[in-house]
Amino acid sequence: MRNENCFYCSGKKPLSDLMTEVIQLNFSTVYFFLDQKNPGRCVIAYKDHYRELYEIQEADCCEYIKEVRIVARAVSELYTPDKLNYAIYGDGVPHLHLHLVPKYKDGVSWGGPFSDKLPVVHLSDEDYISQIEQLRRHISKIMEVNK
Amino acid sequence: MRNENCFYCSGKKPLSDLMTEVIQLNFSTVYFFLDQKNPGRCVIAYKDHYRELYEIQEADCCEYIKEVRIVARAVSELYTPDKLNYAIYGDGVPHLHLHLVPKYKDGVSWGGPFSDKLPVVHLSDEDYISQIEQLRRHISKIMEVNK
Numbered sequence: 001m002r003n004e005n006c007f008y009c010s011g012k013k014p015l016s017d018l019m020t021e022v023i024q025l026n027f028s029t030v031y032f033f034l035d036q037k038n039p040g041r042c043v044i045a046y047k048d049h050y051r052e053l054y055e056i057q058e059a060d061c062c063e064y065i066k067e068v069r070i071v072a073r074a075v076s077e078l079y080t081p082d083k084l085n086y087a088i089y090g091d092g093v094p095h096l097h098l099h100l101v102p103k104y105k106d107g108v109s110w111g112g113p114f115s116d117k118l119p120v121v122h123l124s125d126e127d128y129i130s131q132i133e134q135l136r137r138h139i140s141k142i143m144e145v146n147k
Numbered sequence: 148m149r150n151e152n153c154f155y156c157s158g159k160k161p162l163s164d165l166m167t168e169v170i171q172l173n174f175s176t177v178y179f180f181l182d183q184k185n186p187g188r189c190v191i192a193y194k195d196h197y198r199e200l201y202e203i204q205e206a207d208c209c210e211y212i213k214e215v216r217i218v219a220r221a222v223s224e225l226y227t228p229d230k231l232n233y234a235i236y237g238d239g240v241p242h243l244h245l246h247l248v249p250k251y252k253d254g255v256s257w258g259g260p261f262s263d264k265l266p267v268v269h270l271s272d273e274d275y276i277s278q279i280e281q282l283r284r285h286i287s288k289i290m291e292v293n294k
Contacts, residue, residue: 052223052231054216061216062209069201069208076199084199086235091250091258094230103238111238113260 001048008045008095019043020128023136027064030071030139032132037108037121038101040079042135044068045097051090068098070146074138075102085114148195155192155242166190167275170283174211177218177286179279184255184268185248187226189282191215192244198237215245217293221285222249232261 002009008029019031022042033041046064050056056064072084081102088098101114109115123131149156155176166178169189180188193211197203203211219231228249235245248261256262270278 052219053212053233054220054223058213058216061212065200065208065212066205069205072199073201076201083236083238083241085238086200087260088233089230089260091230091232113234113236113262115260 001050003049003095006049006095007093008097009049020132022132023139025067025070025139025143027060028067030067030135032128032135033099034122034128035116035120036123037118038103038114039107040075040081040102040135041114042071042075042100043097044071044100045095050096051094053088053096056096068100070142071139072100074135074142075100078135078138082110087114148197150196150242153196153240153242155240155244156196167279169279170286172214172217172286172290174207175214177214177282179275179282180246181269181275182263182267183270184265185250185261186254187222187228187249187282188261189218189222189247190244191218191247192242197243198241200235200243203243215247217289218286219247221282221289222247225281225285229257234261 004010007013007015019033022030022032027047028044029047031043031045033043044067046056053061076084079102082105083103085101085103086098087101088096090096103110108118151157154160154162166180169177169179174194175191176194178190178192180190191214193203200208223231226249229252230250232248232250233245234248235243237243250257255265
């Protein structure tokens with residue numbers, strides 16, 4: 001189920017300005033968020049164009065959440081945040097997607113909502129490549145263990 | 148699994164200053180958020196003291212999410228928001244709880260994160276009682292249909 005006006009469905013801009021694909025799972029695509037002011041921040045987008053959690057078939061929603069759990073565990077193990085934040089907003093882009101945002105006691109937005117209005121932090125190309133590859137491998141490893 | 152320093156576990160202040168219980172489900176307690184600047188806002192707290200989604204047993208996590216879906220459907224049907232926001236933060240209060248925040252195109256924080264820094268909006272006692280009762284009944288009805 002696709003919506004050509006939705007950038008998660010079409011893969012068109014501004015998707016590539018905001019995030020880079022890490023891995024496709026059975027029920028979701030995992031993206032690495034290019035603004036890394038919260039180190040390890042990702043997006044986990046549902047495979048089809050749904051707006052609300054309860055609109056997805058129950059079993060499929062559980063499978064999606066299982067994938068969110070795996071990515072959350074991978075990010076926790078690699079980045080060791082003090083807390084993860086999980087947010088499905090979508091007022092502007094209603095395709096169901098979850099922002100997985102690691103929070104650090106000495107980092108930005110600790111104790112409050114994470115914010116896209118603070119100055120962005122970009123990495124070097126080498127750092128994006130190595131961190132995305134590391135995350136892809138770690139997600140795959142956890143998937144394999146969970147089989 | 149309880150933590151006596153956690154207000155979701157103990158039920159102590161400031162819990163009652165922030166929210167009122169709507170209904171206990173098998174894996175969560177649903178609260179009506181007293182600040183109703185986003186009409187219909189609730190909290191769905193997991194029954195035990197866990198921090199992260201992946202720390203809960205997989206099957207229990209799916210049951211929790213099924214309850215989140217039911218409450219989300221109930222709030223959608225009663226309040227007809229333009230979008231629901233679902234957020235698990237917990238930097239300050241790490242007991243796993245999800246803020247279910249209805250967003251309205253002509254309401255506060257549309258297109259951005261909901262905020263607890265904007266002026267609070269309280270209802271009359273009669274309105275709290277009637278809205279909480281209505282929500283309790285609607286959640287129970289959906290639970291019954293889903294059996």
